Each structure stands twice: as structure tokens, then as C-alpha cells.
Amino acid sequence: MDLLWQTAVNATYAASYMALIAVGLVMIFGVMGVINFAHGELYMVGAYCVVFLYAQETFPFLLAVAAGLVFVGFVGIVMERTMFRPLRDNPLGGLIASIGFLLILQTLAVFGFGRRMGHVPPSTQGKIEIFGAILTYQRLFVIVAAILLLAALWAFLKRSKFGRALRACAQDAEAASLQGISMNQTARVAMFIGAGLAGVAGALTAPLVSPTPYIGHSIIVTAFIIIIVGGVGSLEGAVIAAVLYAFVHTFVTTFFDGVIANIVGLALMLAVLIVRPTGLFGARERA
Amino acid sequence: MNVPGERPILEARGLTRRFGGLVAVNNFSFSVHEDAIHGLIGPNGAGKTTTFNVISGFYAPTAGRVLFRGLDISGRKTSALAAMGLVRTFQGSTLFQEFSVLDNVRVGRHLGARAGFLSRLIGTDRISEREADAKARETLAFFGLEELAGEPVSNLPHGHQRMLGMAVALAAEPKVLLLDEPFTGMNPEETRRMMALVRRIRDRGVTIMLVEHDMQAVMNLCDIITVMNFGALLVEGAPEAVRNDPAVIEAYLGSTDGAGHAS
Amino acid sequence: MQAAGTGGLVRRTAWRLRLVFLFAMLAALPYLLSYSQQEIAVLLVINVLLVCSYRLLTLTGEWSLGHVVIMGVGAYASALLAKQFGVPVPLSMLLGGCMAAATAALLSFPLFRMKGFYFLIGSFAAGEIIRLIWKRFTDPFGGPKGLKRIDPFPDIEASFLSVDFYEPVNYYFLALAVVSVSLFVLYRIERSRIGLTFHAIHWQDRLAESVGVDTFRYRTLAFVIASFFAGIAGGLYAHYVGAVNPTRFSVDQMVYVLVWAIVGGTATFHGPILGVVVLTVINEIVLRALGLDTARPLIYGAILILSVLYLPNGLESLGPRLQARWRRWRGGPAAAGREPA
Ligand SMILES: Nc1ncnc2c1ncn2[C@@H]1O[C@H](COP(=O)(O)OP(=O)(O)OP(=O)(O)O)[C@@H](O)[C@H]1O
Ligand SMILES: [Mg+2]
Numbered sequence: 071m072d073l074l075w076q077t078a079v080n081a082t083y084a085a086s087y088m089a090l091i092a093v094g095l096v097m098i099f100g101v102m103g104v105i106n107f108a109h110g111e112l113y114m115v116g117a118y119c120v121v122f123l124y125a126q127e128t129f130p131f132l133l134a135v136a137a138g139l140v141f142v143g144f145v146g147i148v149m150e151r152t153m154f155r156p157l158r159d160n161p162l163g164g165l166i167a168s169i170g171f172l173l174i175l176q177t178l179a180v181f182g183f184g185r186r187m188g189h190v191p192p193s194t195q196g197k198i199e200i201f202g203a204i205l206t207y208q209r210l211f212v213i214v215a216a217i218l219l220l221a222a223l224w225a226f227l228k229r230s231k232f233g234r235a236l237r238a239c240a241q242d243a244e245a246a247s248l249q250g251i252s253m254n255q256t257a258r259v260a261m262f263i264g265a266g267l268a269g270v271a272g273a274l275t276a277p278l279v280s281p282t283p284y285i286g287h288s289i290i291v292t293a294f295i296i297i298i299v300g301g302v303g304s305l306e307g308a309v310i311a312a313v314l315y316a317f318v319h320t321f322v323t324t325f326f327d328g329v330i331a332n333i334v335g336l337a338l339m340l341a342v343l344i345v346r347p348t349g350l351f352g353a354r355e356r357a
Numbered sequence: 358m359n360v361p362g363e364r365p366i367l368e369a370r371g372l373t374r375r376f377g378g379l380v381a382v383n384n385f386s387f388s389v390h391e392d393a394i395h396g397l398i399g400p401n402g403a404g405k406t407t408t409f410n411v412i413s414g415f416y417a418p419t420a421g422r423v424l425f426r427g428l429d430i431s432g433r434k435t436s437a438l439a440a441m442g443l444v445r446t447f448q449g450s451t452l453f454q455e456f457s458v459l460d461n462v463r464v465g466r467h468l469g470a471r472a473g474f475l476s477r478l479i480g481t482d483r484i485s486e487r488e489a490d491a492k493a494r495e496t497l498a499f500f501g502l503e504e505l506a507g508e509p510v511s512n513l514p515h516g517h518q519r520m521l522g523m524a525v526a527l528a529a530e531p532k533v534l535l536l537d538e539p540f541t542g543m544n545p546e547e548t549r550r551m552m553a554l555v556r557r558i559r560d561r562g563v564t565i566m567l568v569e570h571d572m573q574a575v576m577n578l579c580d581i582i583t584v585m586n587f588g589a590l591l592v593e594g595a596p597e598a599v600r601n602d603p604a605v606i607e608a609y610l611g612s613t614d615g616a617g618h619a620s
Numbered sequence: 621m622q623a624a625g626t627g628g629l630v631r632r633t634a635w636r637l638r639l640v641f642l643f644a645m646l647a648a649l650p651y652l653l654s655y656s657q658q659e660i661a662v663l664l665v666i667n668v669l670l671v672c673s674y675r676l677l678t679l680t681g682e683w684s685l686g687h688v689v690i691m692g693v694g695a696y697a698s699a700l701l702a703k704q705f706g707v708p709v710p711l712s713m714l715l716g717g718c719m720a721a722a723t724a725a726l727l728s729f730p731l732f733r734m735k736g737f738y739f740l741i742g743s744f745a746a747g748e749i750i751r752l753i754w755k756r757f758t759d760p761f762g763g764p765k766g767l768k769r770i771d772p773f774p775d776i777e778a779s780f781l782s783v784d785f786y787e788p789v790n791y792y793f794l795a796l797a798v799v800s801v802s803l804f805v806l807y808r809i810e811r812s813r814i815g816l817t818f819h820a821i822h823w824q825d826r827l828a829e830s831v832g833v834d835t836f837r838y839r840t841l842a843f844v845i846a847s848f849f850a851g852i853a854g855g856l857y858a859h860y861v862g863a864v865n866p867t868r869f870s871v872d873q874m875v876y877v878l879v880w881a882i883v884g885g886t887a888t889f890h891g892p893i894l895g896v897v898v899l900t901v902i903n904e905i906v907l908r909a910l911g912l913d914t915a916r917p918l919i920y921g922a923i924l925i926l927s928v929l930y931l932p933n934g935l936e937s938l939g940p941r942l943q944a945r946w947r948r949w950r951g952g953p954a955a956a957g958r959e960p961a
Contacts, residue, residue, distance in 0.1 A: 160932075162737075162740075169921075170920070170922065170925035174921040177914070178918065294744070295745075332748070333753070340730060343734055343742045344730045415829075434834065435829040436835070440832050444832075451827050454823065455823055463816065467833050468832040477808075478812070479808075480808075525831060528831070
């Protein structure tokens with residue numbers, strides 16, 4: 071019973087950073103129509119922002135996290151401007167270019183920090199007990215930050231003019247541009263937010279995961295599973311799927327092992343793909 | 358004019374197709390007789406293309422059945438239906454744009470040019486391939502396109518592309534040919550030629566069902582016309598009867614788009 | 621008619637001469653290389669088969685991210701058959717190819733319900749699952765460390781001839797022979813009606829379907845054939861290097877195959893070959909000479925992005941383009957003068 075409860079608390083932590091990553095990926099897909107393969111590396115860059123600013127240069131942790139969000143957001147803008155915009159009519163080309171970008175980010179991280187695990191000391195030492203389960207402040211911090219950020223994003227998308235523009239572009243880019251919505255502007259903001267969310271997830275979890283330049287691989291696999299299970303186009307779906315997947319993965323890891331958990335996750339994604347083989351593009355397909 | 362046979366070769370019974378909440382085809386029934394040229398008309402969005410899509414196996418029907426020579430074919434694969442002799446063309450120029458004209462028709466000969474994997478590999482499929490080639494050229498000649506055999510499709514004017522689309526379908530040697538708007542985008546001269554060709558195809562023993570907005574062409578060409586509106590059957594009958602039917606006039610006037618076409 | 625006949629003959633003869641010349645070059649090549657370069661040449665020949673088999677799959681318009689894992693299936697199967705069951709190595713390679721093909725046939729049922737992105741991600745997931753199975757099950761797959769001391773290709777010991785396949789030169793010729801035959805088969809398939817049908821499915825699957833092409837069967841066929849030859853490449857790899865592990869067949873390796881195919885261009889048969897040869901030469905000779913080994917992924921990444929952006933039809937399109945430009949440049953002033961500005 072204790073173990074079950076503790077595992078549930080651990081899963082909540084996993085769900086919160088996975089939701090940040092997946093929501094970012096869905097934002098990018100929604101507006102750009104591109105599956106960003108470099109999303110795991112954006113997470114990695116966010117983590118290394120904390121390695122550099124907090125662990126090496128001893129800036130305050132919070133400041134390093136904020137810097138991670140903004141810096142990775144700008145990396146996203148660079149990606150939009152240099153790759154996704156010129157390849158707007160060629161989604162497969164965009165995906166492949168993002169694979170190229172992934173390699174570049176990885177190599178730059180190796181140059182900057184070496185291949186080995188970066189060590190980040192915890193920013194707080196405390197922990198709380200919730201009905202017998204232990205939750206470190208460090209993890210609690212991730213959960214709180216994720217909830218705050220996602221709530222802020224939700225409010226922003228519902229209330230602001232940009233939210234409407236974003237939905238319009240995601241539904242029909244051509245019609246949106248006829249209504250005077252600037253596709254470039256919308257794409258830039260979406261890319262900043264999408265990348266920034268991946269970056270902040272990496273920054274927040276850096277003290278907990280010991281980043282390496284190659285950490286992006288497991289992150290992107292996780293993110294793919296979540297967005298496919300969540301229905302690719304939907305932000306709410308991504309959050310729900312993140313919670314679902316985090317619980318499945320954490321429980322299977324605890325009671326079996328991590329590799330089995332990964333296999334289960336991938337099989338889950340394949341199952342969803344088999345049942346709903348076309349996701350968003352269903353209209354083109356036979357029903 | 359040929360007198361259509363008595364036997365229905367293609368039938369729909371209570372055909373229904375929904376897309377989410379939208380009912381594109383609603384409890385629709387008709388029967389096409391052998392050797393007929395059967396028109397299917399209706400205002401834009403009436404569900405004509407969807408009906409073709411269901412008959413030809415691109416969509417499964419939500420309810421109802423399709424019978425081909427008395428056999429229930431609802432929900433079968435498009436390719437299997439083509440093998441049985443039910444072939445459709447597409448609205449607009451759906452062609453292998455990157456291929457030459459001849460290669461387009463060669464793909465149309467897919468079913469006629471059977472050979473095993475190994476014989477393809479070592480080249481003993483040459484006999485059946487040469488036959489397929491000859492058949493393909495013959496089909497092109499039928500449409501007067503033989504001169505263009507080597508051209509890339511993208512060089513062809515629109516009218517020729519529409520004809521090529523029919524040539525590809527005809528190369529599959531159908532028993533029933535479903536034509537989706539064969540005359541759109543053609544000038545009157547081209548339309549006249551195309552109508553003559555459709556008649557000649559019918560005279561070769563191919564039953565034809567066609568969707569078309571060019572009312573003059575439809576009235577001249579068809580033996581019988583089925584009118585659909587909002588996915589359901591409105592009227593069916595001989596061209597003159599349909600032309601003067603108040604319900605049909607009402608339906609077309611009710612939809613501004615349709616009225617434009619029905620001049 | 622007569623003229624066309626002799627023209628065809630001349631062209632065919634020219635083509636044959638070129639082929640003879642090519643093979644003469646390939647036969648002479650290893651003797652011009654150092655030992656370590658010979659080893660690279662062996663891997664290059666194997667990679668040529670890998671990327672050409674990949675192209676066959678892309679003919680139907682689907683891009684897989686599992687092709688390297690399928691190669692791994694061939695490698696693991698061939699290695700295990702030889703190690704555990706004592707199957708003679710040439711036969712085990714063939715069976716490895718069959719195993720890869722069978723895996724593809726099985727996977728095609730879930731995967732070919734998907735298209736485009738979804739196929740890409742589905743194939744990625746399927747490949748990862750296979751890789752994780754190798755990782756997780758130490759018996760028989762050896763776990764994360766993989767299989768070691770895989771039986772080498774048996775030496776030929778006849779009275780007049782003795783060939784030791786441990787020597788890279790000899791393995792190079794073996795691989796060259798296997799790959800040449802495989803490429804010939806792939807080429808024949810593409811030039812036959814099967815290839816025409818693959819292309820047709822790529823450009824207009826609905827039209828193809830409407831004239832009787834069973835697109836699912838043909839997609840599966842392309843996948844199975846491509847996988848068979850990827851499996852053969854895997855067998856060649858396993859019995860040359862002598863060790864395989866899950867990391868060797870990870871998505872990073874798949875990225876290289878993508879880069880080769882895309883940089884070379886997939887519109888023609890020779891495009892991907894051009895891609896893998898040019899990039900390997902750049903990689904092994906230029907980068908190594910400059911001591912830029914660690915920068916290799918970065919440079920590959922940059923090349924990938926630049927070629928998607930500026931050379932969407934690959935290196936193969938460069939020749940005709942340069943020719944056109946050259947002709948325009950030579951006839952330049954006159955032609956420019958005639959054209960209204
Ligand atoms: N795949 C689909 N998903 C959702 N709705 C569809 C789909 N295909 C057709 N529809 C809808 O079904 C209705 C009937 O469309 P259909 O294309 O059959 O009309 P049509 O009679 O062929 O019209 P037109 O004369 O303009 O070609 C339309 O409202 C259309 O929007
Ligand atoms: Mg229509």
C-alpha cells in the first residue's frame with residue numbers, strides 16, 4: 071500500500087514535466103504542422119542552461135530556470151525562421167530538418183560540456199510527507215511550476231487575441247491569413263512557447279536527472295507516445311495522456327523494470343495508431 | 358439509341374453514409390440497368406461524389422447495401438471491386454502527374470497484365486507486358502491521344518487530362534464505369550467529342566453511371582436520370598420528365614450554385 | 621526504325637562499357653587503399669545495399685524510421701543461427717534476410733494502416749520495441765552488450781585457392797559480389813511493372829486502387845523486399861565486424877541512412893549510392909584528416925538541413941542543373957539579349 075501511494079506521488083511528478091514537454095510539441099505541431107524531432111534536444115538545452123548558470127556560475131536556481139525558458143524559446147524562434155518557415159509546404163522536409171537540428175544541438179552540448187553526465191546540486195534539501203509518501207521539495211517544485219505554467223498558458227490561449235489567432239492557424243492556415251492573421255507572427259510565438267516549455271521542463275528537472283547530451287532521445291520517445299495517445303492536435307489531450315502515461319510508466323518501472331515500461335509505452339502508442347491510424351488527417355482516408 | 362437491358366447490374370438499397378453528424382447520403386436507392394447511360398445529378402453537396410465513393414469502396418456505407426450483378430459488395434476493397442469490373446473516375450484531374458501519358462494507361466492495365474514475381478525479375482513477363490502495352494496504345498487511340506503517348510501528363514491541356522483519366526479507367530476493362538463530372542472544364546467542342554466517346558464506350562458493352570452538372574450534356578446523353586438532394590432520392594425518370602419536374606427545378610433554384618450550372 | 625535500332629545498340633554498348641569500367645575501378649580500389657581504409661570500404665559497400673534497399677521502400681511514398689532495426693534483425697538472426705545452431709554462415713545470412721523480411725511482413729499489418737507521419741512514427745515505435753527486446757532479453761540476445769565473437773565467414777581452403785575472409789580486401793570482394801547481385805535484383809524490380817506500380821501508389825494511391833491495385837499488398841511487398849535486403853546487409857555486417865549490439869541499430873544510425881538517401885536524392889536509382897559514397901568519403905577522409913571527428917554529427921546535421929532547404933532533389937539533381945547552367949552561361953550573352961527583360 072505504502073509503495074503504491076509512493077509510486078503514485080512519483081508518477082505525479084513525472085506527469086507534470088512530461089505534460090510540459092508534450093504540450094510544447096503539440097503547440098508546434100498545431101501551428102506549423104511539423105513534428106519537431108528536436109524537441110528532446112530542446113529539453114536537453116534547457117537542462118544545460120541550469121548546468122551552466124546554476125551549477126557552474128552559481129546564479130540562483132530560479133533565475134537559471136527562467137533563463138532556460140527564454141533561451142530555448144529563442145532557439146525555437148531560430149528554428150522557425152531558418153527551417154520551418156521555408157519548409158512550410160513540406161512537412162516531411164520540416165521533420166527531417168529538425169532531425170538535422172537535433173544532431174547540431176547534441177554536438178554543441180558535447181563541445182560545451184563533454185559527453186559525461188552533468189552534475190547539478192539540488193537547489194533545496196527539504197522534503198514533505200504526504201500521508202506517508204515522501205516528496206522532495208525539488209520534485210514538488212516541478213509539479214507546482216508545471217501547474218502554474220500550464221494554467222497560465224491555458225488562460226493566455228483562451229483570453230488573448232493570440233489564442234484565437236493560434237486556433238485559427240491550427241485549423242486552416244489559409245482562411246486565417248485571409249482574416250488578416252499573420253501566419254509568421256503566430257508561428258513565431260507558438261514556436262517560442264512550444265520550445266520554451268520543453269526548455270523549462272529540462273531546466274526544472276536538471277537537478278533530478280543528471281543531464282547528458284543524449285538525454286533527448288528518451289524524452290522524444292516519451293513525447294511521441296504522449297501526443298499520439300492524446301490525439302496529436304489537442305493540448306488538453308496531451309495533458310491527459312501525459313498523466314496517463316506517467317502513471318503507467320512509473321508503475322511498470324516500479325513493479326517490473328524500466329525497459330519493460332518503455333516497451334509497454336511504445337506498445338500503447340502502436341495500439342492507438344492501429345485503432346486510429348490517421349489521427350488528424352482522417353478526412354483523407356477511408357473510414 | 359440502345360435500349361438498356363432489363364437486368365439491373367448495379368443497385369443501391371437504402372444506402373446511408375454519415376460523417377459525424379452530417380448525413381451525406383441518406384437512405385438512397387437506385388438501380389442501374391445493363392448497357393444504360395445512367396445520370397446522377399443534384400445540386401452541389403447533394404452527396405453524389407460520396408455515393409460514388411461508397412459504391413466504389415472508398416468509404417464503407419454506414420447503412421444499406423450495394424449490389425453488383427446481384428452480389429452484395431458493400432464494404433469490399435476498391436481494388437477487389439475493380440477486379441470484378443466496377444471502376445470509377447475522379448472529379449478533377451486525378452492522374453499520375455509525374456508519369457508519361459502511356460505509363461498512366463499502363464497502370465490502368467494492372468489487372469490485365471498479370472505475372473509472377475520471378476517472371477518480372479527475370480523478364481519473362483515480356484509477353485504479357487507487350488500485350489498490355491498494345492492494349493494501352495489502343496485505348497489511347499480510342500481517345501485520340503496516341504500522338505501524346507510519350508508526353509508527361511503535366512504538359513497536357515485540361516480537356517486531354519480528363520480524357521486520359523477516362524482512358525486509365527477504361528484500360529481496366531470495366532463492366533460498369535462510374536464517371537464523376539467528366540465534362541467539367543471542357544469547352545463545348547470538347548464536351549461534344551467526349552459525349553460521343555461516352556456513347557461509344559457504352560456501345561462496347563460498358564454500363565455507365567455519370568455525375569455531371571452540365572445539364573444539356575446530361576439530358577442528351579442519359580437514358581435515365583436519378584436526381585438526389587440532401588443525400589436522398591428526389592426524382593428518377595427519363596430526361597424530359599426530369600427536366601420538367603417541379604421538384605427538380607425547385608431543388609436547383611433553391612441552391613444558387615446549382616442554378617448556375619443548370620443553364 | 622533502323623536508326624533507332626542502331627542507336628539503341630550503341631547506347632546499350634556504351635552502357636555496358638561503362639559498367640565494365642566501373643567494375644574494373646571497384647576491383648582495383650582496395651589495392652589503392654590503406655588497411656583501415658579498406659575496412660571502411662567494406663562498410664561502405666554494405667551501407668550502399670542498406671540505403672538502396674531503403675529507397676525501394678520510399679518508392680511507395682512511405683518513409684520508415686525502422687530500417688536500421690530491420691537490418692539489425694538480419695544481423696542478430698544470422699549471428700544467432702551461426703552461433704547457437706551451427707548453421708553455416710552463407711546460409712545463415714540468407715536466413716537472416718528472410719527473418720528480416722518475415723518481420724516486415726508481420727509489421728506491415730499494423731503499420732500500413734498508417735500513412736505519412738503516422739507511418740513514420742509507427743515504424744519508429746515498432747523499431748524501438750524490437751531494440752528494447754534485444755536489450756532486455758539477455759538470453760539469447762545478449763542484452764545491452766549484444767552478441768560477441770560471431771562466427772566469421774568461412775575461409776575457402778582449396779588446393780589451388782585459399783581465401784581468408786578476415787582480410788578486409790577479401791571480405792570487400794565478397795560484399796561487393798553480394799551487393800552487386802542484390803542491387804541488380806533491386807534494379808530489375810524497379811524497372812518492371814512492380815516498380816511502376818510502386819511509383820503509382822506513391823503519386824496517386826486512390827487512382828491506383830480504383831484500377832485494381834491492392835495498395836496494401838504492394839506496400840507490404842515493397843517493405844518485405846526492402847527488409848530482405850536490409851537483413852542481408854545486416855548479415856554481411858555481423859559476420860564482418862563479429863559483434864552486434866542494440867545501440868548499433870539505434871535511431872541515430874537511422875539518421876545517417878536518411879541523410880544519405882536525402883542528400884543523394886531518391887528520385888533515381890543511383891541517387892542514394894551517390895549520397896552514401898560522397899558523404900562517407902567526406903566523413904572518413906576529409907573530416908578525419910582535419911581531426912573533426914567529434915564534429916561529425918554536427919556537420920551531418922548541417923548538411924541534412926541545407927540539403928532539405930536548398931537541394932530538395934538531392935545530389936543527383938546537381939549534375940543536370942549544373943549542365944543547364946553551363947549551357948546557359950556559354951550561350952549566355954546571346955540568349956540574354958534575345959530575352960525581354
Ligand atoms: N470525407 C468527408 N468528411 C466529411 N464530410 C464529407 C466528406 N466527404 C463529403 N462530405 C460532405 O458530404 C456532403 C456531400 O458531399 P459530396 O462531395 O458527395 O457532394 P457532391 O454532390 O459530389 O457535390 P459537388 O457537386 O460539389 O461535387 C458535403 O456536405 C460534404 O461536405
Ligand atoms: Mg462531387
